Amino acid sequence: MSDLTQQEALFTYTLRLADNALILGHRLSEWCGHGPFLEEDIGVINTALDLLGRCRMLYSYAGEVEGKGRDEDDLAFHRDEREFTNYLLMEQPKGDFAYTTIRQFYADVWNLHFYTELCNSKDETLAAIARKVVKECRYHFRHNAEWVKRLGDGTEESHQRMNDAIAEASRFVNEMFEMDEVDQVMVDAGVGVDLNVVKEKWIASVDQVFADATLQRPEPEYDRSGGRKGLHTEQLGFLLAEMQYVQRCHPGLQW
Amino acid sequence: MSDLTQQEALFTYTLRLADNALILGHRLSEWCGHGPFLEEDIGVINTALDLLGRCRMLYSYAGEVEGKGRDEDDLAFHRDEREFTNYLLMEQPKGDFAYTTIRQFYADVWNLHFYTELCNSKDETLAAIARKVVKECRYHFRHNAEWVKRLGDGTEESHQRMNDAIAEASRFVNEMFEMDEVDQVMVDAGVGVDLNVVKEKWIASVDQVFADATLQRPEPEYDRSGGRKGLHTEQLGFLLAEMQYVQRCHPGLQW
């Protein structure tokens, strides 16, 4: 028997999804105005906007579930590094465009399969959010799969950069499929998603796109993990310092 | 007649010196653990420590002059971008080791001549601080002048990098010799330093070292300025977000 109440589990479950969207969107938004060309500047912002919209819905719902009166901004700007629960992959620096592409693709595939499953959640709100989100996910997946192919099967340089990016990102992959108590409680309640299912589909989708892209998915030599327990890489602290600075300087105001 | 009281002028005068030391020291400290070799890691930290010590003396004194009970940490961590008065050169990103060397050298030469003059200040505290500081300045100047020569007259690559660094830094030079009302009030009171004197000596010292280093000091095509009015480059905001984050999250505590 778990000590977690269903309410606590639902709060944490929703918060984690929100954190992933916020932090990934933040890293993506760092490209804004600095992309390789104008169309992709727009494309990147588009995805960043979707992620931002997603985290706002999820934070609002998490705050509601928690019932302590915290709103989206309280949850985004007034929690510290040890309280953030995003996967480590999301917080890594944007790197070059190859790294951004691979990271985003990995996340897109995860999101696509995860939110597809979540559409069946017994939690009406999560299911409704998932139904909205899954449409974006399909678009993001298609958009980024094209980029993976272009860069993987483009020039020698782009192929090499993609391989380097894959090598750099792969140790963060398996964390995305770890099931813990929160997941289990949510799965048992018919609210959450079995990440083993997501993993199988993730591997199949990635391998399919990688085949077209002349890329290989490595089995990582070892895995990094801990994001869900707030055990982050040293990157997150700097991200939060920047992201939260204005709010922290002027707490409790309307903007 | 100036509207500035002597006390206000002295506060601002001291604060500016402190801000320069803090921000330059901050940029230098970013090298800590990442320098080109161990001896210079130690060398860089050494200068950063001197600058930090210097800003602490100056902030404490500024707080005392102001008389509103602000201590060194209030002044360092609880003022925003528009209130910081450092020269723009100090806040520029550290760049490569050539840029760091040139920036530091420019600042060292300024500091050497400025604090030499300030030893004669009629303000006892400033004069005492200056007498302590000027010893460090002599050491920093010698240390960095050697680096300017090594890199300027080293390899083709190092020479090129030094030239690039000089080109990049030169538009921030003349700001360091601008005299405004505060300077004038302080000079008139026998407290402050005539920056025209510092400028002459600065040019002579830089030209001498540059001659040995096979480098040329360009007359900048145009000058950037505004730091003293809090009109900074966009770099400072990010620096402050990082530097002040913990204090801003937890204001008013002992550490």
Added chain:
Amino acid sequence: MTPQDQVVDIDALEKEFQERIDAEKKIEPKDWMPEAYRRTLIRQISQHAHSEVVGQLPEGNWITRAPSLRRKAILLAKVQDEAGHGLYLYSAAETLGSSREQMIDDLHAGKAKYSSIFNYPTLSWADVPAIGWLVDGAAIVNQVALCRTSYGPYSRAMIRVCKEESFHARQGFEGMLALARGNEAQKKMCQDAINRYWWPALMMFGPSDAESPNSAQSMKWKIKRFSNDELRQKFVDQTVPQIEYLGMEVPDPDCKWNEERGHYDIGEMPWEEFFAVIKGHGPCNHERLQARQKAHDEGNWVREAALAYQKKQADKKQSVA
């Protein structure tokens, strides 16, 4: 055809061209047009496109630091719109025979200009709504006039741009209002942003009519439809009451309502600064071009890869066919 014939032909064409313009008919890409008209338009449209692209940078500087998720979303969407404007303005310029690559190279080489306003740094959050309100506001005043410009593709681009810019300006004002109704720190931030962006915004309309040499021909061609000073006055007249509504001060002691003229008078503009910024000596000229150049250079391999892939795909299709 002898040179004499050519001259005659061109005179006729120019006459016909001017008649179309006088009749408020649009010139379209395939229509004949004088070379100077084409060149002037390419310069003006590409300059406008560059302004949108470089204009992403000052506001973009605050995306990662926006103080609330809502403001972050508004800001991101706005910067995205700017990129979009850049895109269709480049396309409009391309209909005149210029290439985007060439225009971008000219920008990076310092040959092409962009709006000087983007050479000012954004130093606090308040600069973001201030830019939305003042800079987009000033742009609209310019661009509303350009919606009726004689060149079809430009005119249509402007209509679309204007709609979005109005939205930005309203959002900017709403953001300023939130600050103006906030605490002391927010009010101070708000006033400070107005102080710093007021004159640069007024200078967006260009030099005073007396010093604006190219205007007459542009007016005749209906590339330009109002004089710099007329547009500036329009902007001042609409903006001063807004500043008052915010409870903020116009940073110009000489700015007052002139009953007789039915307009606000303003003080002497800091022209020296204006020309310095134009010449590339503004606070951020160096940084803005550096940022764009860096993005472009670091994007080289990406663009090359995309082209290589496209070619491979095309080759594959061909070999199948």
Added chain:
Amino acid sequence: MTPQDQVVDIDALEKEFQERIDAEKKIEPKDWMPEAYRRTLIRQISQHAHSEVVGQLPEGNWITRAPSLRRKAILLAKVQDEAGHGLYLYSAAETLGSSREQMIDDLHAGKAKYSSIFNYPTLSWADVPAIGWLVDGAAIVNQVALCRTSYGPYSRAMIRVCKEESFHARQGFEGMLALARGNEAQKKMCQDAINRYWWPALMMFGPSDAESPNSAQSMKWKIKRFSNDELRQKFVDQTVPQIEYLGMEVPDPDCKWNEERGHYDIGEMPWEEFFAVIKGHGPCNHERLQARQKAHDEGNWVREAALAYQKKQADKKQSVA
């Protein structure tokens, strides 16, 4: 000299060598020493040097974010000391015929190890004083023993290092005390740092004696003077009361005073994690080596320039002479 003579000679030398060691006399660089002794020492000293250098990174991570100027100065000075320790440990290893360049290459190639503790990330300010107190504290327990190690230069380096490390440990404890006496957020930060650094600090003493194969020879050579478990016990015994003094909890429910043994008992250590980190699979192994490699690579041109300049200067002197 026949091979037979050599064997006899080496036997004699080894005997004499061991007698010197047994008599607590120091071995100096020019003394004869067994090749295995030399290799073991080079490995141990360079590993120690690397630990100081890599050890700059986790704490260095907070220099730009230290919460007060005083703490920033203490931290900077501490990290500087670590660089200094690295420097004289590399020098001590060089007296054994190794070169700093070779040692650094081995580090970057993953051939040489450094203390696993530096493969944990610093996630809050509290980690800084926690490292000073726990990590330097554990290091001292190790190093105090090494002050009497048989190799002269290493012993003398250790004496100097120990003095500075004690100072760091005291400052670290004082930093923890400030947090422990602070507000709720600070207390939480303090406990969290203890929770995360407790086991890694205990694991700094290496595997348990049963699993420590090289120890016997090292003990005989007096390179090592106490067993891993003895040293670990010493650290636990001195640290648990300090944790209690802070009003914090030892993150080990099995940790209690054993009246009979006169020592604290501890629970089962997370050895699996320990060996994973040793194998390079700790949280930050990748990042630490990457950071060092990057610093080294980006410093190439600087080191080259310094050498070129030095050579030019020497040539000048020569041509004058």
